[in-house]
Amino acid sequence: MEPRTKSSRYRTIHADILGHILDGSWPPGHHIAAETELAVTYGCSRMTVNKALSQLAAEGFIERRRRSGSVVALPRAQSAVLDIQDVAAEVAALGLPHHYSLLASRTRPATENDKEHFGDMEGDLLELRALHLAGEQPFCLEERLINLTAVPEAASTSFADNPPGAWLLAQVPWTEATHDIRAIVATGSTASTLDLAAGAACLEVTRRTWNRTGPITEVRFTYAGTSHTVTARFTPPGN
Amino acid sequence: MEPRTKSSRYRTIHADILGHILDGSWPPGHHIAAETELAVTYGCSRMTVNKALSQLAAEGFIERRRRSGSVVALPRAQSAVLDIQDVAAEVAALGLPHHYSLLASRTRPATENDKEHFGDMEGDLLELRALHLAGEQPFCLEERLINLTAVPEAASTSFADNPPGAWLLAQVPWTEATHDIRAIVATGSTASTLDLAAGAACLEVTRRTWNRTGPITEVRFTYAGTSHTVTARFTPPGN
DNA sequence: TAGTGGTCTAGACCACAGC
DNA sequence: CTGTGGTCTAGACCACTAG
Numbered sequence: 001m002e003p004r005t006k007s008s009r010y011r012t013i014h015a016d017i018l019g020h021i022l023d024g025s026w027p028p029g030h031h032i033a034a035e036t037e038l039a040v041t042y043g044c045s046r047m048t049v050n051k052a053l054s055q056l057a058a059e060g061f062i063e064r065r066r067r068s069g070s071v072v073a074l075p076r077a078q079s080a081v082l083d084i085q086d087v088a089a090e091v092a093a094l095g096l097p098h099h100y101s102l103l104a105s106r107t108r109p110a111t112e113n114d115k116e117h118f119g120d121m122e123g124d125l126l127e128l129r130a131l132h133l134a135g136e137q138p139f140c141l142e143e144r145l146i147n148l149t150a151v152p153e154a155a156s157t158s159f160a161d162n163p164p165g166a167w168l169l170a171q172v173p174w175t176e177a178t179h180d181i182r183a184i185v186a187t188g189s190t191a192s193t194l195d196l197a198a199g200a201a202c203l204e205v206t207r208r209t210w211n212r213t214g215p216i217t218e219v220r221f222t223y224a225g226t227s228h229t230v231t232a233r234f235t236p237p238g239n
Numbered sequence: 240m241e242p243r244t245k246s247s248r249y250r251t252i253h254a255d256i257l258g259h260i261l262d263g264s265w266p267p268g269h270h271i272a273a274e275t276e277l278a279v280t281y282g283c284s285r286m287t288v289n290k291a292l293s294q295l296a297a298e299g300f301i302e303r304r305r306r307s308g309s310v311v312a313l314p315r316a317q318s319a320v321l322d323i324q325d326v327a328a329e330v331a332a333l334g335l336p337h338h339y340s341l342l343a344s345r346t347r348p349a350t351e352n353d354k355e356h357f358g359d360m361e362g363d364l365l366e367l368r369a370l371h372l373a374g375e376q377p378f379c380l381e382e383r384l385i386n387l388t389a390v391p392e393a394a395s396t397s398f399a400d401n402p403p404g405a406w407l408l409a410q411v412p413w414t415e416a417t418h419d420i421r422a423i424v425a426t427g428s429t430a431s432t433l434d435l436a437a438g439a440a441c442l443e444v445t446r447r448t449w450n451r452t453g454p455i456t457e458v459r460f461t462y463a464g465t466s467h468t469v470t471a472r473f474t475p476p477g478n
Numbered sequence: 479t480a481g482t483g484g485t486c487t488a489g490a491c492c493a494c495a496g497c
Numbered sequence: 498c499t500g501t502g503g504t505c506t507a508g509a510c511c512a513c514t515a516g
Contacts, residue, residue: 138271203421
């Protein structure tokens with residue numbers, strides 16, 4: 001059981017102070033010694049102490065102010081990193097074969113409704129509707145809009161055999177994204193496509209991504225039934 | 240419209256390189272000049288360049304290797320920060336008054352089932368069931384387990400008037416957390432408590448938090464109906 | 479005004495990994 | 498072996514702000 005954490009002075013100082021914060025012996029508001037003082041305590045230069053404290057500040061564990069010094073921060077907000085996997089990877093994690101089927105594809109101009117939730121834009125959108133299967137069962141319905149102004153290559157690409165998600169990611173890096181997760185009641189074509197009774201509960205995940213130039217894509221995943229779970233985790237920084 | 244970003248040499252270098260990555264002129268795999276070279280280019284010391292590149296590496300935009308140098312990383316995984324707000328804050332954001340009502344409270348030993356999903360532990364659990372209302376309408380059912388070994392003060396605290404969430408956060412800092420989000424079908428007492436018809440779709444968020452000493456609390460929020468949305472965002476680091 | 483963090487320097491030695 | 502990043506030093510000046 002070798003400690004995989006690399007040894008270095010600033011990591012030692014970082015872990016030492018973080019330990020005091022996390023075990024409660026330094027409660028929120030606790031005043032931390034000045035950099036110069038810690039440099040003497042740890043027998044190192046001020047820059048080394050600064051690196052450790054700057055990292056703690058970036059991670060939200062302490063707050064630093066000139067003149068008044070560093071104090072332990074209030075408990076951070078409940079936050080966690082949400083990992084949105086590729087649908088194919090999600091199916092693979094279940095140990096089932098993944099199948100993909102394009103249901104519909106068309107080009108149309110952006111409507112006012114699109115612009116409202118997706119951002120201001122000009123030009124046409126590519127609208128896709130596709131089904132992901134896990135084994136023989138419908139797993140997830142994918143409804144996607146692609147901004148053809150931002151990704152003109154999409155107009156001449158066939159998504160009949162490959163899902164657009166991975167292709168898009170490689171094509172256009174995004175700089176901003178939002179996700180909305182909610183429960184919905186499946187009705188009409190959504191229910192029938194997913195092989196569900198009308199009125200069944202489903203999990204819906206909507207992701208919108210932007211570039212510096214504007215919207216790239218909006219995709220809505222509707223997971224069949226109540227078995228699918230989105231997970232998010234928080235783990236402390238590796239010291 | 241003053242730029243709020245502070246000026247410094249390492250921030251300039253960071254923003255400069257990040258700009259090339261995000262606008263696509265430096266695609267994944269692109270080789271970045273060595274620190275010593277960049278130091279000459281920007282007319283600064285190597286340490287300053289190192290700070291900029293280390294930050295880019297920590298943010299996942301580049302990968303750094305000894306001898307072979309720094310290259311632009313493959314597009315990062317689809318990840319975003321999930322902000323789980325306090326229920327009271329969520330209700331307040333709707334512009335409605337928040338009411339809280341404790342429905343049940345009891346102490347019981349941990350079962351095998353608890354240990355399976357919550358982590359190994361000894362001793363008793365405090366089991367709470369409470370309802371949050373937005374205005375006059377049921378908003379969210381909170382079902383919580385508190386590890387009394389980790390938080391013995393909870394045994395002598397009344398949660399009749401105040402939700403346990405904020406109290407716990409102030410009481411015991413957590414170091415690890417997981418969240419599971421899924422759609423469920425409300426049945427039985429859950430449906431009746433939330434004033435829903437049996438079979439209605441709901442969003443269920445389960446959060447489990449741990450200390451260094453073991454489990455702290457597990458809480459399941461069941462949001463009434465399909466109107467509630469959990470959101471997650473990704474925004475690039477402020478340069 | 480003085481104490482603190484923010485940044486920068488011009489070196490240095492080491493660890494690691496291609497060659 | 499050698500080029501690269503990882504870390505560290507012993508200073509320095511500046512910006513900000515609490516007293």
